[in-house]
Amino acid sequence: MNLRGLRLPVIPVLALMLTLTFGTLQAFAQDQLGSNSNNDRPNILLIVADDLGYSDLGSYGGEINTPVLDRLAQQGTRYTDFYVSPTCSVTRSMLLSGTDNHVAGLGNMGEYNSPNQMGQPGYEGVLNTRVASIAELLQDNGYHTYMAGKWHLGLKPDQIPHARGFERDFSLLVGGGSHFDDQWNLEWQIPVAPYTEDGRPVAKLPKDFYSSKAYTDKTIQFIEEGRKDKKPFFAYMAFTAPHGPLHVPDDWLRRYKNRYDEGWDGIREKRLARMQELGIVDKDDNSADRLYFLPRSTTLVPAARVMQGRKMELYASMVEYMDDQIGRVFDYLKEIGEYDNTVVIFISDNGAEGNDLRAMVAGRAGTMGFLHGMNNFAEDGHNSLGRKGTYAEYGAAWAQVSMTPFRIYKGWVAEGGIRSPLIVSGPGMQGAGEINKEAVLHVKDIAPTILELAGIQHPATYKGHEIEPMQGKSWVGMLNGETQSPRDPTDWLGWELFGNRAIRQGDWKISWLYQPFGSEDWQLFNLADDPGEQYDLAAKFPEKRKELIALWDEYAETNGVIIGQRSPFEGARKALPQQVPEYDNYPPLRGLEALPYEKLIELMGGKTEDKE
Amino acid sequence: MKSLNRQTGLLAIVGTLAITLSFSETAFSVDDGARSYWKGRDGTNVVSFQYLNLDMQAFGSQQFDPTHFIYPNSDASANLMIASYARHMTLFNRPATLSGNIAGGSADVDVDTSLIPPDFLPPDVIPGASLHQSTSGYADPSVQLDMNLFGTPPLKSTVDLANYEPNFTLDAAVMLAFPLGQYDSDKVVNMGLNRWYGRLALPMKYHFGAFSSGYMRSFELTPSMWLFGENDDFMGQTLKNDAMWQIESHLTWDFTRTFYGSLDLLYRSGFQSEIDGIDVGDKLNIGDLGFTLNYKATDNLSLRASYSSNVFGDSDLNTSVIRLQLVYGWHQLTENQKKLQGGHN
Numbered sequence: 001m002n003l004r005g006l007r008l009p010v011i012p013v014l015a016l017m018l019t020l021t022f023g024t025l026q027a028f029a030q031d032q033l034g035s036n037s038n039n040d041r042p043n044i045l046l047i048v049a050d051d052l053g054y055s056d057l058g059s060y061g062g063e064i065n066t067p068v069l070d071r072l073a074q075q076g077t078r079y080t081d082f083y084v085s086p087t088c089s090v091t092r093s094m095l096l097s098g099t100d101n102h103v104a105g106l107g108n109m110g111e112y113n114s115p116n117q118m119g120q121p122g123y124e125g126v127l128n129t130r131v132a133s134i135a136e137l138l139q140d141n142g143y144h145t146y147m148a149g150k151w152h153l154g155l156k157p158d159q160i161p162h163a164r165g166f167e168r169d170f171s172l173l174v175g176g177g178s179h180f181d182d183q184w185n186l187e188w189q190i191p192v193a194p195y196t197e198d199g200r201p202v203a204k205l206p207k208d209f210y211s212s213k214a215y216t217d218k219t220i221q222f223i224e225e226g227r228k229d230k231k232p233f234f235a236y237m238a239f240t241a242p243h244g245p246l247h248v249p250d251d252w253l254r255r256y257k258n259r260y261d262e263g264w265d266g267i268r269e270k271r272l273a274r275m276q277e278l279g280i281v282d283k284d285d286n287s288a289d290r291l292y293f294l295p296r297s298t299t300l301v302p303a304a305r306v307m308q309g310r311k312m313e314l315y316a317s318m319v320e321y322m323d324d325q326i327g328r329v330f331d332y333l334k335e336i337g338e339y340d341n342t343v344v345i346f347i348s349d350n351g352a353e354g355n356d357l358r359a360m361v362a363g364r365a366g367t368m369g370f371l372h373g374m375n376n377f378a379e380d381g382h383n384s385l386g387r388k389g390t391y392a393e394y395g396a397a398w399a400q401v402s403m404t405p406f407r408i409y410k411g412w413v414a415e416g417g418i419r420s421p422l423i424v425s426g427p428g429m430q431g432a433g434e435i436n437k438e439a440v441l442h443v444k445d446i447a448p449t450i451l452e453l454a455g456i457q458h459p460a461t462y463k464g465h466e467i468e469p470m471q472g473k474s475w476v477g478m479l480n481g482e483t484q485s486p487r488d489p490t491d492w493l494g495w496e497l498f499g500n501r502a503i504r505q506g507d508w509k510i511s512w513l514y515q516p517f518g519s520e521d522w523q524l525f526n527l528a529d530d531p532g533e534q535y536d537l538a539a540k541f542p543e544k545r546k547e548l549i550a551l552w553d554e555y556a557e558t559n560g561v562i563i564g565q566r567s568p569f570e571g572a573r574k575a576l577p578q579q580v581p582e583y584d585n586y587p588p589l590r591g592l593e594a595l596p597y598e599k600l601i602e603l604m605g606g607k608t609e610d611k612e
Numbered sequence: 613m614k615s616l617n618r619q620t621g622l623l624a625i626v627g628t629l630a631i632t633l634s635f636s637e638t639a640f641s642v643d644d645g646a647r648s649y650w651k652g653r654d655g656t657n658v659v660s661f662q663y664l665n666l667d668m669q670a671f672g673s674q675q676f677d678p679t680h681f682i683y684p685n686s687d688a689s690a691n692l693m694i695a696s697y698a699r700h701m702t703l704f705n706r707p708a709t710l711s712g713n714i715a716g717g718s719a720d721v722d723v724d725t726s727l728i729p730p731d732f733l734p735p736d737v738i739p740g741a742s743l744h745q746s747t748s749g750y751a752d753p754s755v756q757l758d759m760n761l762f763g764t765p766p767l768k769s770t771v772d773l774a775n776y777e778p779n780f781t782l783d784a785a786v787m788l789a790f791p792l793g794q795y796d797s798d799k800v801v802n803m804g805l806n807r808w809y810g811r812l813a814l815p816m817k818y819h820f821g822a823f824s825s826g827y828m829r830s831f832e833l834t835p836s837m838w839l840f841g842e843n844d845d846f847m848g849q850t851l852k853n854d855a856m857w858q859i860e861s862h863l864t865w866d867f868t869r870t871f872y873g874s875l876d877l878l879y880r881s882g883f884q885s886e887i888d889g890i891d892v893g894d895k896l897n898i899g900d901l902g903f904t905l906n907y908k909a910t911d912n913l914s915l916r917a918s919y920s921s922n923v924f925g926d927s928d929l930n931t932s933v934i935r936l937q938l939v940y941g942w943h944q945l946t947e948n949q950k951k952l953q954g955g956h957n
Contacts, residue, residue: 384822
């Protein structure tokens with residue numbers, strides 16, 4: 001939410017009030033949410049999946065086996081309208097700072113800063129010092145702070161997790177790479193993925209390294225080694241699963257063998273039905289059409305479906321493996337008696353990945369990126385996929401399944417790029433097993449929520465200089481059952497990334513998207529009726545559109561948004577195939593399955609000899 | 613959708629995955645060869661042409677060839693060409709391979725006849741004199757049926773191939789050779805055996821690593837039993853042989869997508885000879901070690917070279933075998949796919 005416009009008159013007063021009532025606040029939060037362990041404040045376990053789709057978890061309608069997170073959903077609450085940014089580092093900047101990405105330094109992904117954004121405030125490409133990370137604030141206020149997983153918020157010594165408040169860390173500093181010990185990075189410019197442990201570079205990963213297991217091992221290790229002093233902990237588990245490349249330990253490779261041979265359309269329909277049954281979406285909610293350039297899966301020969309399905313199998317295995325590892329952490333916390341005093345928050349960082357990242361990484365033959373690919377991930381044999389040395393992604397069709405019922409996927413500010421599952425569970429929280437469909441929540445809210453749970457006031461200054469206030473809204477009132485949402489209908493949320501932009505207020509949303517997914521003009525959708533964003537209502541409700549555009553202008557001005565001169569999506573219209581409409585009932589022949597000749601003869605009235 | 617295209621393009625690779633890898637040939641008691649019992653898609657055809665150079669020295673009373681009775685103290689060499697055809701199919705809902713061999717060539721032998729009883733010498737040979745003979749012609753043709761019993765599902769479609777990731781497999785194979793090859797009862801060396809013979813085998817293999825070009829690895833073991841009919845015209849006498857027991861083994865390893873190697877072992881025992889009711893010579897006890905290198909030149913064509921030599925067992929026998937082989941395989945559907953895609957890619 002936009003607090004920045006209110007900052008000058010309100011914040012000092014608010015800060016004073018918070019200071020005066022600090023003790024009361026802390027006592028209130030703890031009283032409401034319970035505190036039953038050997039320390040006064042709850043532990044916080046913040047779990048972030050990487051590129052996980054909205055509907056992948058079983059508790060959100062997915063067919064992927066995620067028993068641990070499903071149990072968590074039964075203990076806690078699922079939220080249907082939780083928003084993140086379209087890409088990872090941008091989300092992470094807001095997650096850790098509680099402010100908008102354009103303030104926190106990730107106005108654009110550092111890898112894609114446009115020339116006119118370079119050097120501008122908010123476009124540092126790293127978590128800047130205009131904000132304090134929640135780890136810094138928690139560490140300063142008596143919490144152990146641990147991180148294991150992906151950082152993606154800066155490489156330099158003063159930018160890495162250890163410098164930004166994590167006393168213990170085992171971190172992948174960049175956006176992604178091999179999940180195994182071969183350690184290759186996505187970008188050829190930094191060919192070896194850099195890891196740090198407790199602030200020091202990791203020279204070499206162990207031979208048996210696999211990302212999700214390693215991050216889990218480290219999290220458990222950190223908690224175990226730090227628990228003697230009885231201080232509460234804040235543990236940030238930033239899994240790199242299921243971000244591409246789809247890598248799976250050998251004994252999990254075929255866990256979903258042939259489970260996706262049916263093809264994306266059938267799986268998506270079943271997911272939607274389960275989501276309706278669970279109540280994640282309403283019975284009459286529509287879903288986005290299959291993206292125009294994707295074939296109907298039933299038009300693929302069975303073998304092609306098997307081969308396409310193999311990639312989804314790998315993705316599902318990665319997700320279940322991650323779920324299994326999260327279960328190890330829960331088991332450990334139960335074993336040491338801390339689970340019941342731990343607030344668990346689970347999210348994904350953005351929509352599922354439907355872009356051809358491998359092509360973006362490897363580039364064209366003759367380029368350095370291509371050489372990088374040749375050296376590290378050239379293997380793509382059908383039965384090799386998922387193993388070390390391969391780079392498998394599951395593509396746009398499966399990404400759209402993962403984002404059922406929404407439109408598009410990661411990178412775009414359509415719902416398919418910015419909706420995320422959210423499960424929150426913890427001591428004293430209300431609504432066990434419920435699905436909250438009223439609250440419109442944002443990743444910026446998590447930092448203020450955690451600080452309130454920990455009884456910590458966000459300071460006006462940090463390390464001797466002023467810092468930006470948090471823009472997110474604490475969920476504590478919602479979590480303890482006082483309200484259904486931290487926002488009222490007039491509150492709004494804004495997004496901008498790669499030039500694509502959006503505003504949501506209540507059920508209304510406007511978005512400006514590059515072609516071919518958008519019109520490169522503002523479109524208006526009513527998400528209550530049309531979560532799939534299929535019907536542009538701009539012409540029907542011009543005043544609403546105008547109203548929301550004004551909010552966008554406010555958002556951009558408040559947060560210092562600079563629309564980039566260049567965008568990775570400016571060429572999307574040319575890169576994607578020409579749009580030829582193909583829907584379930586158009587062209588008519590496409591609605592038919594293969595027609596055996598005998599059946600055709602029967603339809604035509606039978607053979608001539610039969611009539612004689 | 614580039615990734616889709618890339619994956620559907622892989623169909624061609626999967627479709628031909630096993631084509632150029634699988635072949636079984638049984639002639640002349642050299643081993644079947646590495647990856648001989650790997651299964652291809654139902655309908656896959658494979659032809660093979662191979663050249664064999666066998667060099668043998670027998671000392672004492674050892675025999676060196678289970679299908680060719682060779683005199684002690686002899687030095688022989690043979691140059692053979694073997695043409696084979698195999699068809700992968702499904703029998704009783706199990707993957708199977710039916711193959712046939714036709715072979716021919718020439719052989720030379722030098723024999724020290726001083727240790728040979730006169731009755732076992734050709735009529736025109738003076739005992740004690742050295743003997744040199746040559747022969748050429750067709751060898752006995754053979755057919756073999758191999759059927760998987762465990763571990764390989766029917767491979768009737770590209771879907772079956774796409775899902776095919778074998779672990780442990782067990783086959784049963786039956787080979788029968790027909791006594792149609794060149795045979796002259798007055799010669800000590802012949803291309804044919806003048807008798808029926810055959811083999812029962814239980815080929816088994818264990819795959820490890822990804823079942824994907826560049827990653828394939830296997831340990832293969834084929835125990836088998838050879839059975840021989842009587843040669844009722846061996847220098848006018850009757851030659852009988854006990855069964856021969858054989859173990860063939862290969863450790864195969866993909867070096868690249870197109871290049872694999874194999875360590876080969878072949879051990880044979882038994883095969884006691886009896887001429888007119890009298891035991892002659894010793895039982896076989898021969899162990900060969902060798903290696904094979906296989907290069908997959910195209911989706912259809914593989915070139916293979918191997919060498920083996922007996923390095924354990926009885927010391928009074930030396931053999932070495934050099935084999936050069938060309939294997940060409942195809943499946944109609946795969947060829948049609950290439951046509952649609954504008955040729956090989």
